[in-house]
Amino acid sequence: MKSMKNIFSSRKRRVDDKKLDMTRLPKHIAIIMDGNGRWAKKRGLPRTAGHKAGVEALRDIIRTCSTLNIKYLTLYAFSTENWKRPKDEVSALMQLLVHYLKKEIIELHKNNVRIRTIGDISGLSQVARKEIDIAIELTKNNDGLGVNIALNYGARAEMIKAVKEMCQKVKNNEIAIENIDENEFEQCLYTKGIPDPDLVIRPSGEFRISNFLLWQIAYSEFWFSNIFWPDFNGECLMEAIIDYQKRDRRFGGIK
Ligand code: FPP
Numbered sequence: 001m002k003s004m005k006n007i008f009s010s011r012k013r014r015v016d017d018k019k020l021d022m023t024r025l026p027k028h029i030a031i032i033m034d035g036n037g038r039w040a041k042k043r044g045l046p047r048t049a050g051h052k053a054g055v056e057a058l059r060d061i062i063r064t065c066s067t068l069n070i071k072y073l074t075l076y077a078f079s080t081e082n083w084k085r086p087k088d089e090v091s092a093l094m095q096l097l098v099h100y101l102k103k104e105i106i107e108l109h110k111n112n113v114r115i116r117t118i119g120d121i122s123g124l125s126q127v128a129r130k131e132i133d134i135a136i137e138l139t140k141n142n143d144g145l146g147v148n149i150a151l152n153y154g155a156r157a158e159m160i161k162a163v164k165e166m167c168q169k170v171k172n173n174e175i176a177i178e179n180i181d182e183n184e185f186e187q188c189l190y191t192k193g194i195p196d197p198d199l200v201i202r203p204s205g206e207f208r209i210s211n212f213l214l215w216q217i218a219y220s221e222f223w224f225s226n227i228f229w230p231d232f233n234g235e236c237l238m239e240a241i242i243d244y245q246k247r248d249r250r251f252g253g254i255k
Contacts, residue, residue: 019242020068020238020241020242020245021245022068024245025068025069025070025241026070026197026198026199026221026241026244027070027071027072027195027198028070028071028072028073028074028194028195028196028197028198028199029065029070029072029073029074029197029198029199029200029201029237029240029241030073030074030075030076030197030199030200030201030212030213030216030217030220031061031073031074031075031076031200031201031202032076032200032201032202032203032206032209032210032212033054033057033058033075033076033077033203033229033232034202034203034204034206034228034229035050035203035204035205035206035227035228035229035230036050036051036053036054036228036229036230037050038050038204038228039053039054039228039229039230039231040053042228047089048088048089048092050228050230051089051092051093051096052096053230054229054230055096055100056230057229057230057231057232057233058075058100059104060233060234061073061232061233061234061237062108062113062145062147063234064233064234064237064238065145065237066111066112066113066144066145068241069145070145071145071146071195072145072146072147072148072194072195072197073145073146073147073148074118074147074148074149074150074191074194074197074213075147075148075149075150076150076153076210076212077093077097077149077150077151078093078094078097078119078150078151078152078153079150079152079153079154079210079211079212080119080120080152080153080154080157080211081154081210081211083152094124094125094127094128097128097131097149097151098127098128098131101115101131101132101134101135102131105131105134105135105138105139108135108139108147109138109139109142111144111145112142112143112144112145113139113142113144113145113146113147114139114140114141114142114143114144114145114146114147115132115135115136115138115139115147115149116136116146116147116148116149116194117132117136117148117149117150117151117190118148118149118150118151118153118158118190118191119150119151119152119153119154119158119190120152120153120157120161121151121152123152124151124152128151132151146194148191148194150212153190153212154211155211155212155213155214155215156211156214158189158190158215159189159214159215161188161190162185162188162189163188165188166180166184166185166188185215186215189215189216191213191216196216196217196218196219196220197213197216197217197220198220198221198244199220199221199222199223199240199241199244200212200213200217200220200221200222200223201222201223201224201225201237201240202222202223202224202225203224203225203226203227203228203229203232203236204225204226204227204228204229205224205225205226206224207224219249219251219252221244221247221249223240223243223244225240
């Protein structure tokens with residue numbers, strides 16, 4: 001079997017080929033992994049086969065981000081709205097998550113990846129929570145790529161949670177209303193301590209945000225593509241980064 005190290009070095013060659021500016025890489029990339037269902041339909045397969053193939057794509061993207069020394073990768077895996085899907089699909093997605101963590105966590109740990117989640121994981125099954133806890137605990141001291149998996153995540157719910165926490169702090173006299181600012185608010189978000197995404201990627205031809213990181217993407221750069229998520233690979237990611245490097249980010253100021 002090809003070792004992780006070898007796979008990593010072959011990616012490095014492709015990076016050089018594409019002439020990425022290694023000094024101007026995004027620190028944080030966020031991805032809406034969309035198009036699994038359509039990918040499967042196109043092949044006459046059940047939607048769950050699309051999700052399975054989506055996990056393969058995920059592997060390649062994590063490897064590529066790790067090789068490039070990207071600091072954070074946030075993945076939209078299951079939204080607060082995804083519960084509306086048929087029971088079978090929800091359960092297949094949860095099983096995939098459990099299976100993925102069980103199977104990959106040692107390899108991820110060896111590669112210095114740190115796993116975190118954003119979202120209300122108390123809404124997930126006990127089995128899923130157990131695997132998540134193991135993954136978080138095992139990798140908590142790693143300082144390589146930080147992978148944040150959004151599970152039962154919705155940006156509106158996240159902001160309501162933050163508002164409630166702020167109100168509680170005011171009630172407890174821990175903070176005065178006039179001292180509430182963006183910094184204080186961010187301390188109450190799931191993404192506390194994680195810098196805002198520089199680049200948000202949505203494949204599959206959709207041009208919407210779907211309740212993903214609404215606060216954090218205020219100044220993110222967006223990259224869309226028609227490719228369905230299962231076909232998204234390291235090459236696509238590099239294409240996105242190369243485009244990102246051509247953007248002029250002014251954060252509301254002027255050059
Ligand atoms: C959106 O495609 C995708 C999802 C709702 C699930 C994404 C999950 C994975 C890629 C795998 C599980 C994740 C982990 C972390 C192991 P869609 O089903 O909405 O596609 P469609 O728009 O074509 O129907």
